[in-house]
Amino acid sequence: MKEITLKPFEGYEYAEGGVCAAAGFKASGVYCGIKKSPIPDGNESPISNIKNDICMVVSDCDCTSAAVYTQNKVKGAPIIVTKDNLAKAGDKMRAIIANSKNANTCNSDGEHKAQAMCKLTADALGIEPEQVIVASTGVIGQILPIEPVAEAVPKLVEKLDYKGNLEAATAIMTTDTVKKEIAVKFDIGGKTVTLGGMGKGSGMIHPNMATTLNFYTTDCKISSELLQAALDEVVKVTYNCLSVDGDQSTNDMVCIMANGKAGNAEIKAGSEEFEVFKKALYIAMMSITKMLAKDGEGATKLLEVKVDGADSLQTAITVAKSVVGSNLLKCAIFGADANWGRVLCAVGYADAEFDINKVDVKMSSKAGEIHVCENGAGIPFSEEEAKTVLLEDEITITVSIGDGEFSAAAWGCDLTYDYVKINGDYRS
């Protein structure tokens, strides 16, 4: 069960359609053979009937936009080009083109190729190259062949569809085993607004906007400035609290385009409507974050670490990330072993100030909850009950610090034989 359980939120409804859920967005995906072998091999998506490797998302009209990028010093060429384009045409973005199989990073002509991808897309759509967001994911350090992309673009344009979201979502998958899509509907001033998105990624995922490719679309009317503010705030408590293996990728981005087709009055800074929009963004991004965690390379379980009672948001985030990133704990979760000592140990080496002797730890799942540690020391619990709780595939560890009112969560997965297998020979 790689699908996550979606958490209900009052006033928000989950919807189908992913990146095409919002009004006025079409998408498409095709297989163009960016990697030499015509038949996908090895670490490919197991969804064999849709083996796309390039996709396009297009809005019917100009969009405001915002994006956040990897903090790695090694930045993929598409990141540089997209950043440039957003700086030039951030209020009139129209399209996204993204490929898998080659990250177009650490090679000699990456920027030129990324620009070529924008130009090909723009020419085919009759827009300007700077109105295009470009993204690539896959192996680092190999030349990106532009010919397959050039052949694919007309096909992508031809196949653009208001229901093309699945074709697009599967085209960006690398070692992902499930596609990752989300959409939520909510009300802004009597108008139904929709926000949807898709993501990819299962390895090389770590806090600090290392993450993966993630594209969101909305028909909300909102400025690029407010979109960026919302994105910065929400990424901090969703994507940046995700850790699969501690590695921070070179190509990752989260971007969002808003075309205003919902017909709401433009959202104002500091308004209640802005809060409603940010919460929708949080619901969507938190859901994709959990999907990314649960589909972590080789993962069998989603691990959610909740920290409460912290004296600041930063402390809560730091402790949650420290626990979710512990290889030893991840192995214990794989083995359904209630090894709370590893939780406390990871709490102890978190770079934050608090009294370890006040820390409580609980482990829970839909099968129940066990209290394993009180005031920094172990307490007796039923090993049998613990096993029942930890054999589930969505595990929550709650760390209560007892120092204040702040809370945060971080998401990850267990560390398994398959993680090692997948990463022992990714390139072949």
Add this chain to the structure above:
Amino acid sequence: MKEITLKPFEGYEYAEGGVCAAAGFKASGVYCGIKKSPIPDGNESPISNIKNDICMVVSDCDCTSAAVYTQNKVKGAPIIVTKDNLAKAGDKMRAIIANSKNANTCNSDGEHKAQAMCKLTADALGIEPEQVIVASTGVIGQILPIEPVAEAVPKLVEKLDYKGNLEAATAIMTTDTVKKEIAVKFDIGGKTVTLGGMGKGSGMIHPNMATTLNFYTTDCKISSELLQAALDEVVKVTYNCLSVDGDQSTNDMVCIMANGKAGNAEIKAGSEEFEVFKKALYIAMMSITKMLAKDGEGATKLLEVKVDGADSLQTAITVAKSVVGSNLLKCAIFGADANWGRVLCAVGYADAEFDINKVDVKMSSKAGEIHVCENGAGIPFSEEEAKTVLLEDEITITVSIGDGEFSAAAWGCDLTYDYVKINGDYRS
């Protein structure tokens, strides 16, 4: 081959005897049954004919001393008691008592039990409790039974031997598969001085003095102050550059006792002799650090990451640690896959300032060297040759930053199926 290749250093000779190599140090080890099961099970040392779980090291006369401890907020009770004892009697330390199987941490009466271990040892040896260093390693959060220790102490005293180092070295092993001992002889003012030691640890090992238990003895005449200065300086470039899994343990310490029996004139601060002594300490600690890395839980290869051309020692250390700690790279090394993109990626997210476009990467082993990345981009190399180089069991990755004169190294190992297996169910 879990044994490491010892690197030769002019003016220093490797010797047998470990913690008993220096004049005037005896040691012993016995099995006392700290864990309930009389017959060792599961994650025990494979050296089945010596299954000790408690050991003692004693100097014939008072010793100066120094120690460094874990930086985890969760500190084992033995750490607190040893710190106390060194503060009271640091210039007249006499003995070490250390057990495996139970870390005596995060339980309700840990300090009392650690003090009792010192008292039992002191009474049996006719010394004061504060002259004893106490250490424990093993599972966190369980009550340490004192009865087996009380029964063991007289036996340990009876068995004390100038050749008892192996009995002691095996008593502190947990998931270690080989014992870790080292000794070097060198000349100080015409006198032959010996420095030896033993270490344990294979999981929960990470930079920042998280490390394991490590006990060093020397017959050098040197003050506690200079011992501490030497220890602080050397730990920074040896133990603190070791990473097996990113987890930082609660009980780890490195301590050293010096009894002056070599007859050298007392070492002075700033002297050439102090440099000679520090180098001996570096050779011994670097060797044990490599042993710990190569015997990392589930490891099949020792990974050494050398960084040169950095503008500061800190930058060199930070980059080396970042690379050696990458789970993705560790998996690639397990698979003998020359995935230099993962090296560059980990260089890129290291928290230091430099130009990624000047970075060179080489991979080498005794089978040869391949140059894989120049000026931050991949260059062609023979995959066949790369495989030959990476199939060896001691791999060096050299990262040249091209910014200055500083260099450093960090040590780790590959990430394997067995790491997951060992840690999926350690407690059972």
